Amino acid sequence: MSSKAAAMRPAEIVAPAFNAAAVRAEFPILAREINGHPLVYLDSAASSQRPLAVLRAVEHYETTLHANVHRGVHSLSQWATAAYENAREIVRHHLHARSTREIVFVRGTTEAINLVANSWGRGNVGAGDEILITYLEHHANIVPWQMLCAATGARLLAAPVKPNGELDLAAFRAMLSARTRLVALAHVSNALGTVLPVQEIVHLAHARGIPVLLDGAQAVPHQAVDVQAIDCDFYAFSGHKVYGPTGIGVLYARESLLATMPPWQGGGDMILSVSIEQSSYNELPWRFEAGTPNISGAIGLGAALEFLQSLGIAAVAAHEHALLQLATERLSALPRLKLVGTAAAKAAVVSFTMEGVHPHDIGTILDSEGIAIRTGHHCAMPIMEAFGLAATARASFGCYNSTDDVERLVEGLKKVRQVFG
């Protein structure tokens, strides 16, 4: 090939770092049509789709390994236990936690935060104390603290957000006080995509001896997370937002804190011995996993994290960032469309409104074109309120999305404008 020809075809001489079409092919559901159009799935922030690797891992477990864990002497039970505990090790490795003793399997981010509010919260938060969150939080990181405050007489404070969707760090700093018992905030905002400066926040909080909980539901799918480097005390995420099954999630808790926390739910598996008078509790982390756990879910989550690692989290992040840039550029160029949340550091989430068109109508018209987006308040009503909005339309991207998906979205939005004028 002559150098001139190469110069004319730059796309072919640069080896693609990330093969979005090949990644997409790993997700069977993305092959289906919706309303006569190939599916464009832009709702991964609500729930991502599952790759074959996850579906097969779950099927393999269900068809060859299933029995209850931590109980039987028979082979299946031992295999199921090994597979379940192997998933815990995959999670530990993925989060760079020190020990699997710090990895508790739960139903999802919501249950993880409720566990901390009920177990750690009841023992450490009292009347007059304060819990500091931000206006960007998902309801899952608001309501459990409201419930804890109602039960203990503590107060819930929320740090404000700047007009571009970034946390007002100065205001946050000013709201930290001698009464603050816990800081709880999103690593990445689900409604706007803002990436929060969590390391700096942990540093500020720890300087006052305040532990920090991070809601990582929107971060784990999009970036490498190192809980030791961040130095947070609690980190929660959900399986189904990171290409794993629903009904499984993780609470990472610093061992020195977890060791002091009483069990939240009682039952089988979380005990060493039980008499009618009293029980002695199991070791970490099983003390916090009462009852038969979601074994296949944990195994599916392990497969999902390994799938993400196999793609390379840095490559996925770079691919998604390119999609975010393209979508931001193309949507900004559409008349009477306004982006909501334009933080400098963002995950691949584009929240927007169109003048004269309610987000719900945008969602219906895009759906008729086979494009799935989220419309509404995104379970984050306080931030919507702060922006004076009842709802936005939100397109969120995952590893399987492509530049074609962005173009289809743009065409769909032009159709919305045609209908509504």
Next chain:
Amino acid sequence: MELKELYRDVILDHNRSPRNFGHLDPADAQAAGHNPLCGDKLNLTLRLQGDRLVDLRFDGQGCAISTASASLMTEAVKGRSRDEIAQLFEQVHTLLTAPTGEPPAQLGKLMALAGVAEFPARVKCASLCWHTLNAALERAPAPVSTE
């Protein structure tokens, strides 16, 4: 699933220029409707003379279907008795959820909502105003009986 059936010209017109939009003060009754799925909020105020709904206004924020449905509803129910309104609601409900072959001629312009039945996710948008009206009528003082 035909988009044009949902966003008919009448719907788009009533969304752009909702009729009876605003707030009656004083009013005989008021109610607020809320659709938590999409965040739609609707406030309704009304005046009665005896059993008859003589005036009503709505405001709030909602999607095109919810706004147009409320606007069309205010035109359709103004001047009607409670019984007539209850019958109309029943017919609209059937139109939205289980449309039968022959729509009653009585529905008039409300027939513009016929396309909603094809979009199950949007039925709640169209019926929010009717549920809100019901709530307001239930709160309104019952007419004094002369018997």
